[in-house]
Amino acid sequence: MAFAGRWETETQEGYDAFCKLLGIPDDIIEKGRDYKLITEVTQDGNDFSWTQVYPTNARVTNKFTIGKECDMETIGGKKFKATVQMEGGKLSTSFPNYQHVTEIVGGKLVEVNTLT
Known part of the structure; x- marks a missing residue:
């Protein structure tokens, strides 16, 4: 599975709830809500x-x-050690407090974060 490219956020589902559970302040959540994050791989x-x-x-x-x-x-800015795994065309890694899974679906980069 080729992940290489430049990807821009199109939609975010559950953004506010996820940020709140991570303890991100409301003013920072507000600033990031409509930002189109760019991911370069x-x-x-x-x-x-x-x-x-x-x-x-x-x-x-x-x-x-x-x-x-x-x-x-x-x-x-939190630094940590991790091991990225690939299974079934999906990249998976454990960040502090959440699991991050990324895959290409329909020509788009899809990232899903799940609290742990």
Whole structure:
């Protein structure tokens, strides 16, 4: 499954509730609600560079190899170790407090976060 490309948020479902459960302040939730997040992905086999571009062009880049532990960072700057897995064409990793699953559906990048 090729994830490489530049992707822009089209819709967000459950955004407010998810942010509140993570403890994000209401003013920050409000600012991000309608922002069209840009995700830039490069892929070379099992090696990925995954960059998310936020308002004011702030960027968070995580580099990883499928199945190998790596250093990751959240939007809030929290650093942690994680292992990204691929199963059935889906990328999956555990962030602090939530599970992140990404796949390509109908030519679109679909990301689902589930609280853990």
